[in-house]
Amino acid sequence: MIQARVFEELCDNVGRENVFDNIEERVCYSFDATKEKHLPDLVIRPHTKEHVSTTISIANKYNIPICPRGAGTGLSGGAVPVKGGIVLDLKNMDKIIEINAKDLTVTVEPGVVTKDLQDEVARLRLFYPPEPGSAEFSTIGGNVAECTGGMTGMKYGVTRNYVLALEIVLPDGSIINTGRKTLRSVAGYDLTRFFVGSEGTLGVFTRITLKLLPLPEKIGTITSYFKNIDDALNTTDSILIKSHFLPRSLEFVDKTGIDAVRGFTKEEIPEGVEALLLIDVDGNEKSVVNDISKIEVLCKENKALKTLVAKTDDERKVLWETRRSISPSLFRIASMKFNDDICVPRSKVREVLKRVYELSKTYSIQVAAFGHIGEGHIHLNLIYDEGKAADLSVHKLISQILKEVVSIGGTITSEHGVGDTKSEFIGLELSPHEIEIMKELKKMFDPKGIMNPGKIFV
Numbered sequence: 001m002i003q004a005r006v007f008e009e010l011c012d013n014v015g016r017e018n019v020f021d022n023i024e025e026r027v028c029y030s031f032d033a034t035k036e037k038h039l040p041d042l043v044i045r046p047h048t049k050e051h052v053s054t055t056i057s058i059a060n061k062y063n064i065p066i067c068p069r070g071a072g073t074g075l076s077g078g079a080v081p082v083k084g085g086i087v088l089d090l091k092n093m094d095k096i097i098e099i100n101a102k103d104l105t106v107t108v109e110p111g112v113v114t115k116d117l118q119d120e121v122a123r124l125r126l127f128y129p130p131e132p133g134s135a136e137f138s139t140i141g142g143n144v145a146e147c148t149g150g151m152t153g154m155k156y157g158v159t160r161n162y163v164l165a166l167e168i169v170l171p172d173g174s175i176i177n178t179g180r181k182t183l184r185s186v187a188g189y190d191l192t193r194f195f196v197g198s199e200g201t202l203g204v205f206t207r208i209t210l211k212l213l214p215l216p217e218k219i220g221t222i223t224s225y226f227k228n229i230d231d232a233l234n235t236t237d238s239i240l241i242k243s244h245f246l247p248r249s250l251e252f253v254d255k256t257g258i259d260a261v262r263g264f265t266k267e268e269i270p271e272g273v274e275a276l277l278l279i280d281v282d283g284n285e286k287s288v289v290n291d292i293s294k295i296e297v298l299c300k301e302n303k304a305l306k307t308l309v310a311k312t313d314d315e316r317k318v319l320w321e322t323r324r325s326i327s328p329s330l331f332r333i334a335s336m337k338f339n340d341d342i343c344v345p346r347s348k349v350r351e352v353l354k355r356v357y358e359l360s361k362t363y364s365i366q367v368a369a370f371g372h373i374g375e376g377h378i379h380l381n382l383i384y385d386e387g388k389a390a391d392l393s394v395h396k397l398i399s400q401i402l403k404e405v406v407s408i409g410g411t412i413t414s415e416h417g418v419g420d421t422k423s424e425f426i427g428l429e430l431s432p433h434e435i436e437i438m439k440e441l442k443k444m445f446d447p448k449g450i451m452n453p454g455k456i457f458v
Contacts, residue, residue: 002041002086006062010044013054018045029087032072032079034421035336040067040081045089049167049175049206052088056204056450057173059086065453066171068200070110070142073134075339076419078146078199082454088204090141096120097207105164105181107209110141127215129156132415133324141205147197149415151249151280151323154374156213158415160196167207168195171446181209199417200452202445216282219248220292221310223319224299225273229254232275233350235302236373239279239295240346247295249280250374251323254353256383257370260329267322270306277373278323326370330381333366338382338394340422342402344410346376355404356380363397365390377414402428418456426456 002010002021011019020026020043031037041064046052059066065085072079081087094111101124108117114135118128132138132150142148144166149158165179179185179192195202226232232252239245253261255274262269269276277299281291292309299307310316330337344352353369360367371379382397384390402412406428413422427435439457443449 002064003062006058006064007042009058010042010055013058014044014046014051018047018051020044029069029072029081029089032074032077034075034077034080034339034419036077036080036421038080038082039084040087041084042086043089044086045092047092049169052090052169052204052206053173053175055086055088056169056171059450060172060448063448064450066204066450067452068141068145068204070139070145071113071134071137073138074142074146074419075341075416076146076413077421078417078419078452078455079142080420082420085450090204091139093206099124099126100181101126103181104212104214105209106212107181107207108140109207110139110144110205112140114138114140114143121212122215125215126212128162128210128212130159130162133327140208140210144196144205144208145198145200146415146417149372149375149377151251151372153372153377154250155246155248155282160193162211163192163196163208164211165209166192166195166205168203169206170203171448171451175206179209183211197417199419199455201442201455202451216248217284218288219280219282219316220288221316221319222279222292222296222299222307223267223322224277224279224304224307225270226275226277226303227272227305229275229353230350231303232277233373235277235299235304238298238302240374243294243298245281245291245295247279247374248282249278249372251278251371252276252373252378253278253323253326253370254368256333256366256368257326257330260332260368261322261325264329264332265321265325266318269322273305276322278319323370326368327379327381330368330383334383334385336384336386336390338398338421339416340380340382340398340402340412341371341377341414341416342380342405342410342412343375343377343414344405344408346374348408348410349373349376349378352405352408352410353378356401359397359400363393365393365397376410399425420454423454423456423458426458
């Protein structure tokens, strides 16, 4: 509960029109894509870094939790105000401040939508590679806070590989600038990299400078359908290991995901399909045509039931629509899903998928597996209908899966962040000493613990 005098102080400093205490607005900010719900006491929509700084300074003075929010598309509860307090909605800070084609950089505010940025720089034949499945509505600030990966990570890496500099409002309201607008800088500790992926627990980004690349001349896309997962995984080995291709994207979908999306998009999926690969390559026209042709042969050699090569941009969009529709389509199967984004060494993908399906049968919980298979990154979606018994089984199943993932050298989260949905599992991957170091660093920046409390650490 925000006291009346604090409410008035906030209104005086950031404008009454930017402060919302009505229940209708607060409910809209009580959840993210996890369906987890916690009601904030206030919602504030800043327009400037001064608004952000003043809001956080006042919150720090009165020990009020601050929960930064982009588009609310996260899958780990990162934007859910689990301790109440103030949700800081950054969507109005949506300016593309500068595109510098000569330096291959762009500077933006945190509320810029990822796809809007990509489209804008493409006009100058430039390219911002990180492409999460939510690119059409997720924001750059949220991407940086979670260190988003996405569809192009196989070739181009993840968000941290593109963040050059940050303007950050710290928990006491002060503002710092980290990094430089240069491709290299080794002056002092790398604070920029430290803040990337910090999930709003250390400060709020108000300006972000990103590296750009020259836009590839052409993208080629091929989808292949297989009667079993082994044939699909053999194909990925043929592409990456035997033939030494480096695709722009190498995506996998299992039978549960395929069945969920069947009839949901324009793509006609053959019957009897239990695995799907979606592959992008990019480069100049000649090399793309050549690579797609060779990859099509590799798919057929590995017993693909059918292959489709996109001949036009519209055909390519149809193929990708299937992949992007999987996560929401799973709600056609059941009312609830727990999403985890494990990543394992590539050599362990077959082993971990086999074990996941075994455990799925043991606990009678259906699992859909899809994701960036070329990187060993798998989205595991546990699908179930709400109820105490199902909730308990899901918790036991995910606990067992994550223990086994970590035991073979994998990670409990590769791009969605820890948030609060996976905070209880972080001790599986990090030692007590590592966790203590991280908590001390958090305490140094945020001694009162106001920044996104309840996230990452239990």
